Amino acid sequence: MSFTPWRDRAGRLSALRIATLLIMTLPALRLLALWLTDALGPEPLEAATHETGRWAIRLLVATLAVTPLGRVLGWPRLFQLRRMLGLGALAWVLLHFVLYIGDQNWRLLRVGLEIVSRAYLTIGFAALMGLVILGWTSTDGWMKRLGRGWKRLHRLVFPVMLLGLLHAFIQSKSDISRAVVLAGLLVWLLGWRALPARWQTNLVALAGLSLAALLGGVLIEYLWYSAFSNLPAGRIALANLDLAFGPRPAVLAGMICAGVTLLAALLPLWRRLAPR
Incomplete structure (x- = not known):
């Protein structure tokens, strides 16, 4: 090495x-x-x-x-x-x-x-x-x-x-925010690998994976709070619809994945327009 x-x-x-x-x-x-x-x-x-x-x-x-x-x-x-x-x-x-x-x-x-x-x-x-x-x-x-x-x-x-x-x-105990972001990203990464090869660069499929990352993060967060805490898991899940205080962890994971999709859509255009 x-x-x-x-x-x-x-x-x-x-x-x-x-x-x-x-x-x-x-x-x-x-x-x-x-x-x-x-x-x-x-x-x-x-x-x-x-x-x-x-x-x-x-x-x-x-x-x-x-x-x-x-x-x-x-x-x-x-x-x-x-x-x-x-x-x-x-x-x-x-x-x-x-x-x-x-x-x-x-x-x-x-x-x-x-x-x-x-x-x-x-x-x-x-x-x-x-x-x-x-x-x-x-x-x-x-x-x-x-x-x-x-x-x-x-x-x-x-x-x-x-x-x-x-x-x-x-280890996170009652604050699993960072872990939920990573879980949402992992949903995207595993979902991408499960796609047929011809779909792995398809923008529609990538957009669908971004939504899956968001929903997967919400579901994982809900299941965790339901099973391992006394906090109101349903209210926490519904809080993902309220962006008044910034995006919740699952939403943030979905936004990161959507950013990758947007970048994949814009890069071919930039490569065509950029001077060689």
Whole structure:
């Protein structure tokens, strides 16, 4: 594997890879700055643990988004970011786990007992192990060694994503806003992969997927509050119709997906009109 992630496979500096590297690392520098200035609140280690977990899931969603966006936007250069983003997600989840161990005062036996006895920690640890396996076998050497089995193995990314998102929902407790946005985006990403290949760049199908992301987010939010809280799930679901205080999480997910559809519609026009 290359230890110069800012260069493409030909060894050239890549602005796209540099920008991606900055997006993955700058939040860590911000988190460190907040830590050093005592701006993480009364429980800084716990706050940092939660924030690193959120970034791990965001990067995992971004990894799954590479193939659809590359196809939909007609931008195959995006495909070169898939491994980079996946390894970035692994780095963040490992940092998340190390910070959790630190929050437990580095008592490894206690950490092990907590993982075994608490369902959400068991789920999160299973997702971590899955990402470790995927990261370890992401090299060109492993691709050649495993042959056709490599793709089958790396389909583990989907159950890993689902486990990570479930862990995030449980950890979020009563405020699942961020998790609902990611769930809505995941509905779009999985729905896109379920489409026949000829429909995956069809604007009508993409618009339908954007609506599915919104409705899927609303349904997931409703089911979660119904099953695991005493909050009025119906009223929360109906609040998605009220934009007076800004879009609700499910609506935001639908808007992001609709933005991709709009971009896919406008890019061919821009390419025709732009000077060569």
